[in-house]
Amino acid sequence: MAAHGISAAESRIMEAVWARGALTVDEIMAAVSAENGWGEATVRTLISRLIKKQALKSERRGGRVAYVPLLTREAYVTAESQGLLDRLFGGSMAPMVAHFTRNKVLSPDEVAKLRRLLAELDAEEDD
Structure with missing residues (x-):
């Protein structure tokens, strides 16, 4: 699973999910909105992008939708680090x-x- 293409804003959503496990939209909002000033529409857009990038998936849990990481933090950090190394220092x-x-x-x-x-x-x- 490629981490390529995850923006800085999307990575904040991922950090919340990696830290706390499966989260609902409300829980993600509570984790990221205060520091970023994002509204619900922004958070939902970022979640949607992460699902399209196969970094998150949605699951029904107790009648609610929770978002679960498909991409591990380790895989993301490895891909991002290698990308930085390749782009700036020829690998x-x-x-x-x-x-x-x-x-x-x-x-x-x-x-x-x-x-x-x-x-x-x-x-x-x-x-």
Whole structure:
């Protein structure tokens, strides 16, 4: 299932459903409307788009319609990350890390974490 094509607004709907499980329109509204100022029509439009993109499906639950994710958050993050890497850095991780390092976007703690991750990758390759 492709995550490609999910807009930033649609991703807010998905985040609510991933965090809380199956939700009704009212529950989705409660989760996303306050921070975004969206009305019911906007939320319903976003849900409809996500259904067309096969990211959500509707199910009857106790006489109400609930929306359930078909796309996992992990699959979405993987696809979005790869898309970003491909678009901005030619699919290569090293130029991306170099970019963040040169622009001092990484905190010392993040640099330490990256070093640990690289050490782990080296250890896995040695096995």
